[in-house]
Amino acid sequence: MDTSNLAVFVNAELLHFYVGRKVRAVMQVIRSDGGAVIGKSTDEKQLVVKGSPPSVPLTNFVEVIGIVDNEKCIRAETWTNFGDAIDMFSYNMLCQLANGEFKHLFL
Numbered sequence: 001m002d003t004s005n006l007a008v009f010v011n012a013e014l015l016h017f018y019v020g021r022k023v024r025a026v027m028q029v030i031r032s033d034g035g036a037v038i039g040k041s042t043d044e045k046q047l048v049v050k051g052s053p054p055s056v057p058l059t060n061f062v063e064v065i066g067i068v069d070n071e072k073c074i075r076a077e078t079w080t081n082f083g084d085a086i087d088m089f090s091y092n093m094l095c096q097l098a099n100g101e102f103k104h105l106f107l
Helices: 012-018 088-098
Strands: 022-033 036-041 046-050 061-070 073-081
Touching: 012 022, 012 046, 012 061, 022 046, 022 073, 022 088, 046 061
Parallel strands: 046 073
Antiparallel strands: 022 036, 022 061, 036 046, 061 073
C-alpha cells in the first residue's frame, strides 16, 4: 500500500495544520457560487471548496478530497456524493481521533 500521499480526515478547524497537503472532508452543501461550493463542515464551521464539481448534481452531503489552499479552503480533486443524511457528529469525532492520540491507526 502506497502511504506517501494519503488524504487526512479533517474538519474545518483542522485545515490550518494541513496547508499544501491532501485531505478529505465531509460537508453539508449550502450553495454553489461559480467555481466554488460553500458548505458547513462537520464541526459546524464554513468550508469553501474550489474546483469543478462533478457533472452530476451534488447531494446534500459530499466528501471532498483535495489540497488545502488555506485555513478555510480546499482545492478539490475528487467529489463523492454522500446522500441527503449523514451523522455529522460521528464524522467529526472520526476527524478528531484521526488527528489525536489514535493518529497512528489512520497512517
